[in-house]
Amino acid sequence: MAPTAASRARRTPPSLGIALGMVAGAALLLAVTRELFLLQVLTFVFIFAIYAQSWNLVAHSGQFSLGHATFLGLGGYASILLARNLGLPPAVSLFVGPLLPALVGLGIGRLCVRLREWYLGMVTFGFTAITQLLVVEQFGWLTNRWDGLEAPRLLPAGLSVEGAAVGNYLIGLGLMVATYLAVASLMRSRTGLAFATIHDNELVAGVSGVDVRRYRILAMGAGGYLAGLAGALNGHTLTRHISPGVFGIEDSIWPLLYSIAGGLRTPEGPILGTLVVRLFWELMLRRLGGFESLITIVLMLAVIVRFFPQGLYPLVLRGVAAVGARPAVRR
Amino acid sequence: MLAVEGLEVEYGKVRALWGVSFRVDRGETVAIIGPNGAGKSTILRTIAGVLRPAGGRIAFRDREIGGLAAHQVARLGVALVPEGREVFPAMSVVENLLLAGRLQRDRARVRETLEWVYDTFPRLAERQRQAAATLSGGEQQMLAIARALMADPHLLMLDEPATGLSPLVVDRIFEVIRALGARGATTLLVEQNVHLALEVAARGYVLERGRVILAGDAPRLLDHPLIREAYLGLPAAGPGQGGGG
Amino acid sequence: MILDPGVLLQVLIWGLVIGSVYMLLATGLTLIFGVMKVINFAHGELMMTGAFLTFLLWHALGLHPYLGVFVSMAGVGLLGIAVERLGFRPLRGTAKINEIFLSIALILILQNALARAFIPYFREYAQIRTPYAHRVFDLGLLNLRYDFAILLGLTWAVMLGLYLLLFRTEFGREMRGTSQNRLAAALMGIDVGRIDTASFGIGAGLAALAGSLYGIINPFSPYSGTLPAIKAFAVIILGGLGSIRGAVLGGLLYGVVEGFATFFLGGAWRDATAFILLLLVLLVRPEGIFRERA
Structure with missing residues (x-):
């Protein structure tokens, strides 16, 4: 309800400070090391933190999407096609392309406006499969079917390998921080308050004058844009290629895992979650195969859900408070 | 038959019952009355095992049943007619x-x-x-x-059996409750309609904000100034009393 | 000739066979949802676990697939019981997102466990071969594969058993009661936790049968269960969550529609049928068909 959302905002540290902290930390790391692999992993974390942020924003409005890969993939395809077929510079298509998943998000939001919980989960889950089908079969002439498309690079050609890695790292960081600030201020605005009210009780929200329908659709649309942005960014920087595999179940599940691990319904949670889970994942891959690592990750998350239902972010806050750095972050 | 002592129940961090005590003897019809939200239903649901008590004792036929699951309580012979x-x-x-x-x-x-x-x-x-x-x-x-x-x-518990029904049906249902009493059934009745409840019950407890504030034989309760004024809307029999609920 | 009655019958039979897979999945899902108010998103993965179990029993131990099916059903049934006891039960009464998380996380766990266990040994796709793979009944108008006849018979025998269990036994009455009103069921002395466990076990067992059936008529991988499960979701939404009748009729009907859609419109439409149907219903009567009891 309203008071919870308001008090939550009050007891968390100001987002601008956190944003500056993230930038400072990332810059410091860059000053210390140029290890290519590490930079790539962190770029991945930045991009997928945007993706998780998108899922978390939609969840903030009480809608648990289980088909978020729809937006991720459509954003990637739209931007890559705009760049390839219409000759748009990737720096532009990166922001125009996600309008497609934003529209699709509005459509799905409208379609599912009365569905909740398991129903919404089942329907959104199904959307990913139908989107894949459409992309491969109905639009196969455009998308090159299962083989997928090469993606034009975002950075100018001719950069050194290290230069490109640093460039991608900085672009990912910048967009992640921008997304973070946007979502944080959105969550504190009247709109965010409306989302939170709907999340807590749709009926009460409706009775107290919140236009549930409008805000739910809006949340899906905004989520669609951000997820699409992550998909486009990923395509133009890291993978440099997109294929229908992006519409798999796994890519719909990851943002949920990241958000839950970090802490649902806070703008910091998805970032923290993506970082922790992803680093853990990379560490595990050194010892175990992919299958075992994935199972271990999921089990680890189950433990987090069981014992820290609020995710890791409150733990971090408590840790900071315990050190005494910030008396304001009491729990 | 049933002895409840110092019962406390919480919904999350909100306390609903504060040390409620009462008893129901074999063959007796007992009513718990009180305004909406006083915690009447909470008492029945806790006895039935739907809710867990946070404190206190519930003894049924000399056996502690507080904290048992609903199906276990039912198997011991407690039947709840839920709201x-x-x-x-x-x-x-x-x-x-x-x-x-x-x-x-x-x-x-x-x-x-x-x-x-x-x-x-x-x-x-x-x-x-x-x-x-x-x-x-x-x-x-x-x-x-x-x-x-x-x-x-062994024990029948009724939660607001008259709510939302036509007067004719209510009459029929209370007729049955009275007849059950006459046959020797043990009944615990929760009701907002004080008049109805105290007519079929031998004794009654008045619950307000999670506490028993008044207890006694039904006829005596019906004459009590607080009941007359606050629940039956009649002028208090004795000298006018200021404060109500 | 496209409208040759023999060909149409053939398509119908195919639709009924694949519809049996959907029916079994949907029935299990709706049974579990009815009792527990939980959607098992990993139902398709339980299905493939069943398929691989039957496959393994046949491939490694030489067990006849039509006997292996029953072992597989029991095995996956036990797995379902474990999932309910160790997974869903501790989460009951906590935030809904936890149940959704567990349900979806099970997909990853089962898929990867299956892939880890089987792909190294059997390459990417497996198929269960019965001794009757190439034998057909010549029924004049159509040739009915032995396997299809056995599969249809097996499915209906199991469904009949389920019907008798649910509607002719005391236990079935308890189960239906819990599904209709959990609180009242507990007040009637029914141990609803036990019913949860049983419903998950039965649902998982039905999924194993669906998977084995699927594995006899199709090559499969650990990832093959997803699409059938999504179709089963569509079926139970259309048929009404918690309704067994809706799941049975919906599943069969869906299989037949899919069969004819594939035949007349081409393979690309096979998997789209569900969603087009689902979208239509969502658009036309968003509440009418959804009945959810608190």
């Missing part, structure tokens, strides 16, 4: 009744009880093949009571 009837909507009337009849050990007595229940509520006999969802509100309440009786319980 809002809670019938099995897609099952026929007779299926609803037979499902409760499982609680009786003796198979032969199930048939017997069924016939007695049909005698008590002839309407249910007429509709025994009909799905419970198609019954009227009053008929559903009868079914809910009949279903509780099918278990042949």
Whole structure:
């Protein structure tokens, strides 16, 4: 309800400070090391933190999407096609392309406006499969079917390998921080308050004058844009290629895992979650195969859900408070 | 039969009951009355095992039952007719009744009880093949009571049996409650309609904001100034008292 | 000739066979949802676990697939019981997102466990071969594969068993009661936790049968269960969550529609049928068909 959302905002540290902290930390790391692999992993974390942020924003409005890969993939395809077929510079298509998943998000939001919980989960889950089908079969002439498309690079050609890695790292960081600030201020605005009210009780929200329908659709649309942005960014920087595999179940599940691990319904949670889970994942891959690592990750998350239902972010806050750095972050 | 002592119940961090104590003796009809939100239903639901007590004791037939699961309490012979009837909507009337009849050990007595229940509520006999969802509100309440009786319980608990029903149906239901009392049934009744409740009950407890504030024999309660004024809307018998609920 | 009655019958039979897979999945899902108010998103993965179990028993131990099916059903049934006991039960009464998380996380766990266990040994796709793979009944108008006839018979025998269990036994009455009103069921002395466990076990067992059936008529991988499960979701939404009748009729009907859609419109439409149907219903009567009991 309203008071919870308001008090939550009050007891968390100001987002601008956190944003500056993230930038400072990332810059410091860059000053210390140029290890290519590490930079790539962190770029991945930045991009997928945007993706998780998108899922978390939609969840903030009480809608648990289980088909978020729809937006991720459509954003990637739209931007890559705009760049390839219409000759748009990737720096532009990166922001125009996600309008497609934003529209699709509005459509799905409208379609599912009365569905909740398991129903919404089942329907959104199904959307990913139908989107894949459409992309491969109905639009196969455009998308090159299962083989997928090469993606034009975002950075100018001719950069050194290290230069490109640093460039991608900085672009990912910048967009992640921008997304973070946007979502944080959105969550504190009247709109965010409306989302939170709907999340807590749709009926009460409706009775107290919140236009549930409008805000739910809006949340899906905004989520669609951000997820699409992550998909486009990923395509133009890291993978440099997109294929229908992006519409798999796994890519719909990851943002949920990241958000839950970090802490649902806070703008910091998805970032923290993506970082922790992803680093853990990379560490595990050194010892175990992919299958075992994935199972271990999921089990680890189950433990987090069981014992820290609020995710890791409150733990971090408590840790900071315990050190005494910030008396304001009491729990 | 039932002795509740210092019962405390919490919903999350909100406390609903603060040390409630009362007892129901064998063969007695006892009413708990009080305004909406006083915690009346909470008491019944906690005894029935639907809610867990945060403190206090619930002794039923000299056995501590606080914290048992609902099905365990039911098997000991406590039957709750919950608020809002809670019938099995897609099952026929007779299926609803037979499902409760499982609680009786003796198979032969199930048939017997069924016939007695049909005698008590002839309407249910007429509709025994009909799905419970198609019954009227009053008929559903009868079914809910009949279903509780099918278990042949040691203690029958009724949660607001008159709510939302027409006066005619309410009369019929309270007639049955009175008749059950006359047959020696032990009944714990929760009701907002103070007049009705205290007419069938031998004793009553008044609950406000999770605490018992008044207890006594039914006729005495009916004459108590607080009850007359706050619940029955009559002028207090004695000298005018200022504060109410 | 496209409208040759023999060909149409053939398509119908195919639709009924694949519809049996959907029916079994949907019935299990709706049974579990009815009792527990939980959607098992990993139902398709339980299905493939069943397929691989039957496959393994046949491939490694030489067990006849039509006997292996029953072992597989029991095995996956036990797995379902474990999932309910160790997974869903501790989460009951906590935030809904936890149940959704567990349900979806099970997909990853089962898929990867299956892939880890089987792909190294059997390459990417497996198929269960019965001794009757190439034998057909010549029924004049159509040739009915032995396997299809056995599969249809097996499915209907199991469904009949389920019907008898649910509607002719005391236990079935308890189960239906819990599904219709959990609170009232507990007040009638029914141990609803036990019913949860049983419903998950039965649902998982049905999924194993669906998977084995699927594995006899199709090559499969650990990832093959997803699409059938999504179709089963569509079926139970259309048929009404918690309704067994809706799941049975919906599943079969869906299989037949899919069969004819594939035949007349081409393979690309096979998997789209579900969603087009689902979208239509969502658009036309968003509440009418959804009945959820608190």
